[in-house]
Amino acid sequence: MDAPSAALIDQARAFVAEARRVVVLTGAGISTDSGIPDFRGPNGLWTKDPDAEKASTISAYVGDPELRKRNWARLSEGSMWEGREPNDGHRALVHLQEHGKLLALITQNVDGLHQAAGIDDDHVVEIHGTTRKVRCLACGETAPMERALERVRAGEADPACRSCGGMLKSATISFGQNLVAEDLARAEAVSQQCDLILAIGTSLQVYPIAAVVPLAHRSGARVVIVNGEPTPFDHLADVVVNGSISHALPAICGGPLVDS
Template identity: 65%
Template sequence: MPDDPIASVEPITAAAEIVDRSERIVVLTGAGISTDSGLPDFRGPNGLWTKNPEAEKASDIRYYVSDPEVRRTNWKLRAEGRLWANVAPNDGHRALLPLQTRGVLDTLVTQNVDELHQRAGIDPDTVVEIHGTTRKAGCLSCDYRTDMDTVLDRVRSGEPDPACPQCGGLLKSATISFGQALVAEDLQRAQDAADRCDCLLAIGTSLTVNPIATIVPRARRHGAALVIVNGEPTPFDSIADVVVRGSISHVLPEIIGSSAR
């Protein structure tokens, strides 16, 4: 970075200049863009898993499949709104909308499972939910898939561990649990987008979760500019054109808002 003249100007301005001149942008987002919506993290003092160790067990497919008690606790917490409270998009999510309006948002790859990008107005067809979504549920044995609320209504009506209406199999939120493989076509979409983009914007992600983090060096190898916006250092800061630190919901509107001028 020291040899790059762009590094000598203020990072937000430098990032805005890159975004402004880019025509095919891939955005990769992580938990950091949703924390300002009040979504708790997992392992912090008030983390989901710190307060509900059973919920962490439920995120491991082995426990979930083998232990009915883990499933019952998980459905109960969800039905009571204690796992993912009803949260709304924040300024960080909304800050991405001008990219869509300008027609330069190629693909938005998110590690989040909260659907807040879509709720903020991003076209669902543009979004790759690489770790799935908590807003839907599916059967582990067949192709049954439904809205989470449909399953939670059954839980609230007295079914503690509702079974698949098609095959009797186990239902689970449509998220990728530990021990579960990513959806191959989702990963392929993300990789293809990384190969063809001229700018990759990584926002609110530690870039330590593989394999999705590998689209960052992949995009770089294919010649894309790399902008990282995150509160903490990432393993790819050294190959980024610009690294911006700070609150996502504050700095992102400055980076993208100013690019729309």
């Protein structure tokens, strides 16, 4: 991937330095350099395992006990997120928190790598959920994923909720499920409060969360987009940086951020 121009990097860094309330929106592109594949590409998870794609649809998951059992067995053997580490892009965003600039980090990713890099949980809005937990579809109680997987390895093919006996599922948002209303409301609120929104590694084509970029723009925030490919909202951006995210972000957010 071509390196972004130094002039664009410098302009983006200047905007970050001037900002006081930054909202970050991240997508799959920030985790690519951590070795996490996409879903539909040639080496994607669903390309290699169509059963996994089927399990990501809530109606199929709920209606097919054998599919659930195969899904739990697959997870117990290790997921594509297991052993992955944050890359330089994830780590660069921690500087925004350290400088007191980070209002919120909204992520479409479910890998937990922002928290692993050092972003505090209370700054993160995991709009599509997380693979680190399971949630009961009946009572809503959550528990660590690893605890459920220990039960699978001990012989429970389709573990049920310890509290109510309901169906357990990874705490990710599947096709056919609504987003968590509180998470979406928070994402929209902070996007109207920020003075800079930084969209990273996202195609900005997945709604409703992509709408936070024009929402922030209408509310007077500057818009910086860092992505490998053009997005539908490039025309709203004050700066668009196309190139390697793990190379661009340290230059934009790393080190001392001084408003000159």
